[in-house]
Amino acid sequence: MQKTFELKLDELSNLVEYLIELLKNDDFIVILRGDLASGKTTLVKNYVKTLNLDDLVTSPTFSLQAIYSGNIFHYDVYNKTLNEFIALGMLEEFEKKGTHFVEWGDEKLEEILKDYGYNVILIEIEKKENKRLYTINA
Structure with a gap:
């Protein structure tokens, strides 16, 4: 299943809420791909914040x-x-229970994880002028 979001930074909660719903029923490995400063860490930060966790x-x-x-x-x-x-x-x-976010995970890592039977979601982030295009492959 593929889904795309084109969002400004202050709209990131739309993607995060979708992601929380997608991840709630199982343990997942989320591979984040995008150029430098595309927002990979920002996405994880918003995910943690939306769960009302106080972690830095x-x-x-x-x-x-x-x-x-x-x-x-x-x-x-x-x-x-x-x-x-x-x-x-x-x-x-990756055997530990929970959600795993991997920045810069390449195709080889993705293939290995799938071969081991892990649930893998790929999120590709493309920088636009004032927005980001997020493509989720689940």
């Missing part, structure tokens, strides 16, 4: 992983190759 959400670029309220996992693989990510034991992290 920042990009885990240098820490590789952040965990919010015990069951929302946030990864950034921008500085890592897939082999490095696997060698660090990060694939095992």
Whole structure:
């Protein structure tokens, strides 16, 4: 199923509410793809905020992983190759119950996760002049 949203930043709640509804019945891995500053971390930040959680959400670029309220996992693989990510034991992290957001997850990671039987959703973010185009493939 594919769904698109073209939104200004102050309209992001429309996408987040849809995402919360989509993710509520199961554990998912959400792969976020988009250029630098396209809004990947902003999407995760709004997701956590909409759930009324008080966690401080920042990009885990240098820490590789952040965990919010015990069951929302946030990864950034921008500085890592897939082999490095696997060698660090990060694939095992996906076994933990919850929602996992992966910034910069490429097609190879997506394929591996699907082969392992994980529920994977891809969100591609494209920068427009004053908006973002979000394409969700679930």
